[in-house]
Amino acid sequence: xxxxxxxxxxxxxxxxxxxxxxxxxxxxxxxxxxxxxxxxxxxxxxxxxxxxxxxxxxxxxxxxxxxxxxxxxxxxxxxxxxxxxxxxxxxxxxxxxxxxxxxxxxxxxxxxxxxxxxxxxxxxxxxxxxxxxxxxxxxxxxxxxxxxxxxxxxxxxxxxxxxxxxxxxxxxxxxxxxxxxxxxxxxxxxxxxxxxxxxxxxxxxxxxxxxxxxxxxxxxxxxxxxxxxxxxxxxxxxxxxxxxxxxxxxxxxxxxxxxxxxxxxxxxxxxxxxxxxxxxxxxxxxxxxxxxxxxxxxxxxxxxxxxxxxxxxxxxxxxxxxxxxxxxxxxxxxxxxxxxxxxxxxxxxxxxxxxxxxxxxxxxxxxxxxxxxxxxxxxxxxxxxxxxxxxxxxxxxxxxxx
Numbered sequence: 001x002x003x004x005x006x007x008x009x010x011x012x013x014x015x016x017x018x019x020x021x022x023x024x025x026x027x028x029x030x031x032x033x034x035x036x037x038x039x040x041x042x043x044x045x046x047x048x049x050x051x052x053x054x055x056x057x058x059x060x061x062x063x064x065x066x067x068x069x070x071x072x073x074x075x076x077x078x079x080x081x082x083x084x085x086x087x088x089x090x091x092x093x094x095x096x097x098x099x100x101x102x103x104x105x106x107x108x109x110x111x112x113x114x115x116x117x118x119x120x121x122x123x124x125x126x127x128x129x130x131x132x133x134x135x136x137x138x139x140x141x142x143x144x145x146x147x148x149x150x151x152x153x154x155x156x157x158x159x160x161x162x163x164x165x166x167x168x169x170x171x172x173x174x175x176x177x178x179x180x181x182x183x184x185x186x187x188x189x190x191x192x193x194x195x196x197x198x199x200x201x202x203x204x205x206x207x208x209x210x211x212x213x214x215x216x217x218x219x220x221x222x223x224x225x226x227x228x229x230x231x232x233x234x235x236x237x238x239x240x241x242x243x244x245x246x247x248x249x250x251x252x253x254x255x256x257x258x259x260x261x262x263x264x265x266x267x268x269x270x271x272x273x274x275x276x277x278x279x280x281x282x283x284x285x286x287x288x289x290x291x292x293x294x295x296x297x298x299x300x301x302x303x304x305x306x307x308x309x310x311x312x313x314x315x316x317x318x319x320x321x322x323x324x325x326x327x328x329x330x331x332x333x334x335x336x337x338x339x340x341x342x343x344x345x346x347x348x349x350x351x352x353x354x355x356x357x358x359x360x361x362x363x364x365x366x367x368x369x370x371x372x373x374x375x376x377x378x379x380x381x382x383x384x385x386x387x388x389x390x391x392x393x394x395x396x397x398x399x400x401x402x
Contacts, residue, residue: 006042008032010104019045035121036113060098060125062161066154068098069130073151077144083110101125114138128291129153129274136281146281153277157270160357164266167368171375178379185386187222190215197393207389243299250298262363267296268327269356271305276349286313301327318345331355 004025006018022028029039068089075085086106093099101122108118116134119126133150137143194212197204204212218225239245254264274295278288289309293302308321319337322328328336332352339348 003045004028004042005045006032007040009038009040010036015040035117036108062154062158064095064098065125065130066151066158068093069147069151069154073144073147076147082115082143098125115143129278129295132278132283132287132291133281136278136283140282149277149280153273156273160266160269160360163361164364167364171368171372174372174375174379178383181383182386185383185390186211186215186218190386190390191219193390193393205389205392207385208393211386211389247299247303251300254298254300258367262360262367263298264301264327265356265360265363267298267301268332269353269360270295270297271301272332272349272356273353276346276353279349280346285318328352 003019003021006020008016032039071089072085075088083106086102090099090102105118109115116131116138120131133146137146190211240249254260271292274292275288278291286309293305296302304325308325311321312318318340319333322336323333335348335352339345
């Protein structure tokens, strides 16, 4: 989708620059004016995927948003009005950018906007699910309850992310160290030892000759290979940020032999927990499906679940739509069916999410317990082979010296 850099003025007179996706610039301008902004100008960004050009902003970190929500929830639950609660949070906020955003939100609410409307002006800080929780709280008149439900959801998802980071930290560190060691040996140690072997005029073993040839090739082609590799990486990154590239990549991710089950399990668990949260907040099923599909993190799955939402909109049941997607296990479908029949769908979806999270933890633990020894053995053999290939001629020289 095209991205436009918009220069806008807020109702309070502040000038802002935002990158917003839109298919039609006229519709984009009308939407901004409807939100109370004065559009000073906008232009299309043709390379939004290249972040170093400043075309896109990173989403606000989830753990920072969780800290804000916990403090905001306590103040709202204690009976403070929203404006006063925001003022109290702003006084304790150290990040200048987020403090300025909260000031804008506070001023918008003071001017008559609802909390969901005020927070929706900053989608890079507040995700769609959070805005939906605010809307549900406004609709039911019980904002603290919906905020508490969202905080529980945030804590669970943050815990899952931390578990994945913890499991992947050691293998990534080991791979980085191994790569740095190999580059150091091949590009610095091997060329210097090869000069010694040439001066000694010793017949080199085939392993040593192969290693020296590889080191010479890497040194000679480094000037050309590094820019080509960098260009290829940037090109692939730009392609995978397009709709077709992201769809192709995501389709392959869930087909991987071992990791595919992990990717699929994490996506389905996140979807079920998000759907349970939105349904418990009073969001209609079709809208909840559309919002929850955004948490899948996979374009292929999002496309299939969008079709499932359309099937439900036409009168189909949730379990039949999920069964047609073909991703859920029989146990998950059985739980969803029971939830639909008994009217306890949010609870059953939470059970499904816990089932997938438990399965993901088991698979992740099994994968890391098998992958780490294999990785250590492979790295040891590779680096050991390089060292042996370097020292074989030295052993020959020591033998001839005797």
